[in-house]
Amino acid sequence: MTFITHMIINKLASGVKIPYELVKGSFAQRQLKSDYLADLLYKNVQNNLTDNYSIIDYLNLQKYIQNVLPDKGLKIIVQNLAENKLDECDGSCEVLYNAKKEIRAISINLGGIGNTVRSVHIPAFIHEFQHVCDDIYHPKFLARLQSLNKKNLANKKYEDFYDQYYYCTEFVESKRDKKDVLKIIKNKTKKFLKGFNIEDKMDYIQDMRYSLMSEIEAYKKERAVALDLKSKGFMVKDGDLEDYPKDGLFAEKIKLLKELGLEYITKERSKNLGRLNKSNSRKKANSKI
Numbered sequence: 001m002t003f004i005t006h007m008i009i010n011k012l013a014s015g016v017k018i019p020y021e022l023v024k025g026s027f028a029q030r031q032l033k034s035d036y037l038a039d040l041l042y043k044n045v046q047n048n049l050t051d052n053y054s055i056i057d058y059l060n061l062q063k064y065i066q067n068v069l070p071d072k073g074l075k076i077i078v079q080n081l082a083e084n085k086l087d088e089c090d091g092s093c094e095v096l097y098n099a100k101k102e103i104r105a106i107s108i109n110l111g112g113i114g115n116t117v118r119s120v121h122i123p124a125f126i127h128e129f130q131h132v133c134d135d136i137y138h139p140k141f142l143a144r145l146q147s148l149n150k151k152n153l154a155n156k157k158y159e160d161f162y163d164q165y166y167y168c169t170e171f172v173e174s175k176r177d178k179k180d181v182l183k184i185i186k187n188k189t190k191k192f193l194k195g196f197n198i199e200d201k202m203d204y205i206q207d208m209r210y211s212l213m214s215e216i217e218a219y220k221k222e223r224a225v226a227l228d229l230k231s232k233g234f235m236v237k238d239g240d241l242e243d244y245p246k247d248g249l250f251a252e253k254i255k256l257l258k259e260l261g262l263e264y265i266t267k268e269r270s271k272n273l274g275r276l277n278k279s280n281s282r283k284k285a286n287s288k289i
Helices: 002-009 027-046 058-068 119-137 139-150 156-165 175-193 198-231 250-287
Strands: 076-080 091-097 103-110
Touching (some): 058 076, 058 119, 119 139, 175 198, 198 250
Antiparallel strands (some): 091 103
């Protein structure tokens, strides 16, 4: 019964879901499709840049996205960061919900000059579009987030926890430092998850894993785009060339979350086995009466 409920919660609306035929295959095969889609958009955008002052407005960015989407029914929106009060970063990817708390669209929020961008903003734009591509070709990414949102668990407390311990730079100078940092993060995660049932715990763990996995791909794409633009004489931001996932120990944190999830599942199975054995013992005892 729990499994059926979980599947209903995770059912995605048509606006962010494409036919199975387009997303079937192994994780690696689907990631290749995701990367190709982001590369295709970059190629189309880059062809319209002549110098550092070339201007592309949001409407045209929207058209470029629509032209490369594998399913024209997908709803991807480009908006201005200032309108979403997120001026402190270069870009963000936001999911938009309908009244039933189903994800109906994905919004790419960008900085820039008014409602336009120049070449210097393109690496951040492609970074955010890589997230969109990952969400398209790995439907379970959005499904986990939607599951949390339907249960009112995708809240500020969770966002703050994720930003403080997972989506952040870690200052480590030795293997010992790294080990200590990861131990602290694991303990803090257990404390955060304390009191939740196993399904909610796994939703949180998987959502954080998927988020970090997508960030690794997005930053890799951002660096590749920045390097390509730089090689062509365009101006890029120094930050677009940094390896943020490495500095943030993203790969190590993904491994930590996977191991923690296995711990919880093993413990839950052991608990259920204990209940089953206890129930069987009662049945046997009653049959002798």
